[in-house]
Amino acid sequence: MTETTFFVLLAVYKPNHGYGIMQFIKKETNGRVVLGAGTLYGAINTLVKKKWIAPFDDESNSKKKEYLITHIGKQKAEEELQRIEEVLQLASTIIKGDRNR
Amino acid sequence: MSITVFRYFFDFLDGQEKWLNRMAKDGYRLKRCGKLTYAFDECAPNEYEYAVEFVGNQAYSKAKDYRKYLESMGFRTFTKNINLNFSYGKVRWRPYAKGMGQIATSPGGFNKEILILEKRRDGKPFELHTDIHNKLSIYKTVRRAYAWAVLMIVLLGAMTFIPNVLSVSSPMAWCLRIALLIFFSLFVIPTVKYSSLVKYLKEESKIFE
Numbered sequence: 510m511t512e513t514t515f516f517v518l519l520a521v522y523k524p525n526h527g528y529g530i531m532q533f534i535k536k537e538t539n540g541r542v543v544l545g546a547g548t549l550y551g552a553i554n555t556l557v558k559k560k561w562i563a564p565f566d567d568e569s570n571s572k573k574k575e576y577l578i579t580h581i582g583k584q585k586a587e588e589e590l591q592r593i594e595e596v597l598q599l600a601s602t603i604i605k606g607d608r609n610r
Numbered sequence: 611m612s613i614t615v616f617r618y619f620f621d622f623l624d625g626q627e628k629w630l631n632r633m634a635k636d637g638y639r640l641k642r643c644g645k646l647t648y649a650f651d652e653c654a655p656n657e658y659e660y661a662v663e664f665v666g667n668q669a670y671s672k673a674k675d676y677r678k679y680l681e682s683m684g685f686r687t688f689t690k691n692i693n694l695n696f697s698y699g700k701v702r703w704r705p706y707a708k709g710m711g712q713i714a715t716s717p718g719g720f721n722k723e724i725l726i727l728e729k730r731r732d733g734k735p736f737e738l739h740t741d742i743h744n745k746l747s748i749y750k751t752v753r754r755a756y757a758w759a760v761l762m763i764v765l766l767g768a769m770t771f772i773p774n775v776l777s778v779s780s781p782m783a784w785c786l787r788i789a790l791l792i793f794f795s796l797f798v799i800p801t802v803k804y805s806s807l808v809k810y811l812k813e814e815s816k817i818f819e
Contacts, residue, residue, distance in 0.1 A: 513741045528683050546683045547663065547738035547748070550676060573682050 510589045516542060517552050517562070518578055518586045524565040526573040527553065561585055612641060612651045620796040622692045622724060623662050623752060630660035630726065640728060643690050645721065659731045661738055666692060666723030667751045669710035673719055686728040691721035692755075705762075706755040742818055746811045753804035759797040763790055 520533040527549060535543050544552075553576065556562040561582035565575040578586070615633075619626040630640060630648075638650035639658050665673040677687050702714045704723075714720035729736060739745045767790045769775055776783050 511741065511743070513744075526682070527679060531683070543734075543737075543740065545738040545740035545744075546680060546685070548741040548744040550679055551744050551747075552741075574679075 510585070510592075512542065513544060513548060513552050514556065515586070515589050516544075517549070517556060518582055518589075521562050521576045521578045521582075524575040524577045526575045528573070530576075556582070612649055613638065614647055614649045616646050617648060618646055621800055623664060626690075626724075626726075627660060627662040630662070634658045634660060634731075640688060640726065643688055643726065645691050656731055658728050659736050661727045661729075661736045662690075663725040663727060663738060664723065664748070664752050664755065665725050666704060666714075666719075666755060667707040667711050668719075670714070670719030670722075672711070673722065673725075677725060680725070680727060684729065688726040688728075689722035690724040690726055692723040706751075706758040742811060742815045746808060746815060749804050749807045749811065753801060753808060756797050756801040756804065760794060760801055763794045763797065766790055767794070 516534045516538075517530055519537075520530040525533065527546070530553075531544050531546070531549055553562070557564065557576070559581075560579055562576045563579050565577040617629065619629070633640070633648075633650060634653075635656055637653055637655040637657075639653040640660070641649040641651045643649070665676060668676065677689070680687055702720050704712055704714055707714075711719070727736075727738070739748055767787060770783055770787055770790075776786070778786070
């Protein structure tokens with residue numbers, strides 16, 4: 510999973526629209542990851558197609574489309590979290606071990 | 611005060627984008643654009659910033675949805691033609707496009723191959739594509755559009771050498787060939803440029819996301 514994909518998934522654990530997703534990622538990474546609008550559009554559409562996220566119907570705000578993570582999406586995010594934890598653990602062991610040598 | 615400028619860009623992405631940004635730097639804000647014209651209103655220098663996006667490969671409904679999305683992200687948008695189409699009547703064939711995007715009709719997606727986006731200058735780069743894979747697919751799409759133009763010109767050029775195809779005198783035929791050669795070089799340069807960008811990004815994508 511790319512970093513972009515993972516961040517988009519995390520941004521839609523609560524209903525969120527395009528601009529909100531972009532702001533979420535920018536804020537949570539302290540500006541390290543700023544997604545371009547075109548890239549975000551591609552990511553959203555791919556995730557909708559894969560059914561990892563779905564349009565969230567809320568009549569009150571029809572102009573901006575909102576999205577919410579699906580059951581499959583949450584499963585994929587869980588798997589990614591586990592993968593990152595494994596990478597983190599391995600990297601920590603090796604890098605910290607080398608530092609202390 | 612508003613002004614109208616006649617311009618046509620062979621370098622329809624980068625060239626057009628740079629020019630629009632130069633105009634904005636001089637205090638002109640895009641008001642609307644026609645096939646060969648751009649109308650500007652005066653504004654404070656450096657107030658706005660422009661990006662040019664190629665959407666000619668997309669089906670009309672998709673390009674429309676993308677435009678709507680970009681507007682919801684806070685950009686002002688304009689559509690623009692590129693005239694790289696091979697046409698018959700009101701239906702156009704866009705050989706460089708994918709799926710339904712290959713057929714463009716008027717009214718419809720025809721002459722709306724480009725989106726011009728405007729935002730207020732805020733000191734941050736106007737980047738629409740930040741992901742390496744996404745950039746790669748965009749560059750490939752643009753390269754395909756230019757490569758088709760090159761191919762069509764080569765075919766036209768080759769046709770002029772077939773006996774009895776041209777009903778013009780020999781000097782006229784050579785004028786035509788020279789004109790085709792000029793178009794050829796105008797389209798070959800961006801094709802090569804985007805090819806080398808694609809090559810570079812492919813290498814990068816092996817290491818970075």
